[in-house]
Amino acid sequence: MMRRSVLLATLALSLGLICLAAPRQALAQDARAFVGALGAQAIQVLGPSVPPAQRVARFRALFRDDFDVPNIGRFVLGRYWRVATPQEQEEFLTLFQEYIVRAYSARLGEYGGEPFRVTGARPTGEETVVTSEIVRPGGSPIQVDWYLDNRAGRYKITDVYVAGVSMKVTQRDEFAAVIQRNGGRIEGLLALLRQKLAAS
Numbered sequence: 482m483m484r485r486s487v488l489l490a491t492l493a494l495s496l497g498l499i500c501l502a503a504p505r506q507a508l509a510q511d512a513r514a515f516v517g518a519l520g521a522q523a524i525q526v527l528g529p530s531v532p533p534a535q536r537v538a539r540f541r542a543l544f545r546d547d548f549d550v551p552n553i554g555r556f557v558l559g560r561y562w563r564v565a566t567p568q569e570q571e572e573f574l575t576l577f578q579e580y581i582v583r584a585y586s587a588r589l590g591e592y593g594g595e596p597f598r599v600t601g602a603r604p605t606g607e608e609t610v611v612t613s614e615i616v617r618p619g620g621s622p623i624q625v626d627w628y629l630d631n632r633a634g635r636y637k638i639t640d641v642y643v644a645g646v647s648m649k650v651t652q653r654d655e656f657a658a659v660i661q662r663n664g665g666r667i668e669g670l671l672a673l674l675r676q677k678l679a680a681s
Contacts, residue, residue: 482522489670513602515636516611516627519547520597524615527586540586541579549630549637550578557652558667561660565667576674581652583681 526539544550554574555562562570596616603610609629614622626642641648656670663669 501573504610511608511630512611512631512636513599515629516613517599520541520599520613520625524595525599537586537662538582541582544578544582544585547638550574551641552639553649554578556649557656559653559657561657561665561667569667573674576671576678577652579678580674583678585648650658 521557523540523543526543527536531539551574554577557577558565558570558573595618597613598616599611599613601612603612605628607630609631611627611629613625613627615625616622624642624644627638628640628642629636630639639649659670659673661666
């Protein structure tokens with residue numbers, strides 16, 4: 482913020498920042514509680530004692546309820562979102578959600594049942610980043626950073642970084658390569674997703 486030369490303006494600005502700091506801090510605390518509950522639930526859902534079909538079903542419910550699937554999907558499709566037909570966009574979001582659910586329930590299943598703890602929270606732009614870790618016996622903890630957007634008092638996850646790698650950036654790069662290999666046609670990606678889901 483720009484410095485004010487008038488003492489009164491400086492005082493008013495300082496008071497305003499103090500008043501804003503409390504809700505912002507409370508927001509970070511709420512975000513920590515949200516991720517703590519979600520993480521503990523996800524680790525339990527992905528535990529080794531849970532049958533694979535049940536694991537996928539439970540993870541699907543978590544993903545649908547707590548992740549911002551439409552905006553993540555648009556980000557992942559990138560510039561191709563604008564050239565896709567409404568039907569292609571709708572099918573992509575449906576296939577993308579199921580693809581992520583199956584891929585991540587399998588990938589994160591490796592850590593199922595391990596201790597999970599929130600380690601911090603910080604504001605970044607209009608989002609809050611909550612840092613956490615999965616503690617592995619005899620191994621280094623896995624760092625997981627959750628990016629949250631507050632929608633009228635309800636949090637939605639916009640991205641997850643596992644060991645420093647962004648979920649949505651990774652998927653965007655992977656999907657863009659598939660589209661490019663298919664002459665820039667989105668149908669090539671849709672066909673691949675249909676095939677992968679049918680095979681799993």
